[in-house]
Amino acid sequence: MTGKEISGIFAAFDPQLKVLSNERLFSGLSNDNFLVRTAQQAFLLKCYREHWPVQGLAAQTVFAQQQVCPKPLWTDEVNKLAIFEYLEGDIAQGDYTLELLQKLIAFHHHNAVTEPMDIKYELDFYQKTHLYQQYQADVEDALKQIALLPRDEGFCHNDLVKENIIVNSKGMFLIDFEYAKSNDVYFDLAALTVSFTLGNKQKISLLSNYQQQLPAFQKFYYSVRKLECYQLVFLVLCICWYSARSVDNKVTELRTQLDCLISSMSHR
Template sequence: MCAGTKCINKKRANPLPLCDAPLRELIKHAFPYLTIRTLCPLNKGLSNKNYYLEQAQQGYLLKHYSSALPTLALEAQSQLAKFGVAQPVVGFDTKTRLALFEFVIESDEVISLNDQLLAQLHTLHGFELPQIDQLDLSGALLEAGRVLDCAPQLALLDQQLAQFEADICFCHNDLVKDNILATPQGPVFIDFEYAQYNDRYFDLAALGVSFSLSVGEAEHMLKRYYRQANQPCPDYALDKLSCYVRAYLWLCIAWYQQRHLQEYVGPLQAQLVVWQS
């Protein structure tokens, strides 16, 4: 999903056709105070439909969720936005499954796994919202094993994960480059649909996969992450991260397989080979 002007300008000349009048009716029901000047579909996002909406020179990102609105995750995102970590939430409506976000202006800077990004991650991991449950990672791996017909392999991986000391905190759970915006104020996280409590290594694994880090580069990321918290990097950190990277990769592969998006599977399988060696 992209929420910056760089991917909008070409769309502004292509307003929604009249056949999308039902969407306008949903918007009218959810946000009656809006007077729509521009409404353009964005070809970003695999799960939900995204639109650029403009009212009186004010731009918004409109998201139409394909399933139930993740209200608690949206509330968490709204609170995190106050700390400059997340894209601000303007409002949402459960009946229409619509959510409206402030339109974040992106800088030309390329997203990098620098200390500023890791500092934002620490802020995210320090956030608390007790109403949100913990991700059932064991259940997710069980389901992935069923989808990919490799249940014994993923059951073994789940046992390996259980051997490490849990480090539970609030996690994004889909922390990939596409969900991080470079802004003049620093990196901002978007798309909190899967945000729940989880082991912090899951987010670190997602970053490692998205930035295609080597094992050595991932170890360096861990050391920088712990250094920012003024904590020693545990001796088991790289082994634990390796397990979480493999878990994250298996879950991603299963997710794409279920949706018949084979073009995304190959690169993930290539990374899995590296981390299983």
């Protein structure tokens, strides 16, 4: 996208704004993102390559008011464009915080009802790839175990990787809600486990902290085994997704984590 095209988009958003600079951001692989600075403030211009995230944008509008995420300011569904407040900060490193868990729980209790994420459908997209076939038996076993366990339904982010968690002096914030929809909350908890490379004691702590932050009336099925089954599924999805986009360093890193997880699970 050229500077002239970006200026035209911002003229449609707010004719009073004068674009001073624009910078292509390469952290996201699903969409084209631009940091656009004006005399007044900085904005994020997002150009969606795939589906238009109706549920995600609606949820982000609600949760921006609760300081969970940046606010959508303008949308153009026909051209799949959206402008957001730009959230200054860094990609999360180190560990998650209780504040992040509280924000995630609030998100999980969002009252939107959507068609649930079909994990098997997402996995089947890669079923003919060599990578998926290497782990197919483990995936099928994990899905069988998940099916036998109680479901903890919630409105989930579904892409809770570090790159979608921003940290600044005000705390931790979520971004990129493109895949937000109903799912088992363990899918998001598994994503946190993978993103922050949590060990066995840290997984127990994650589940305990999550449970303690829940409202007293909220039921939650506490299970490290369930978390690890979702962790396995999430890892395979991520590995296949990154492989399809030739992000080889991420594939290598996540396969190491997956192989360690499978070995650990098989010895219990």
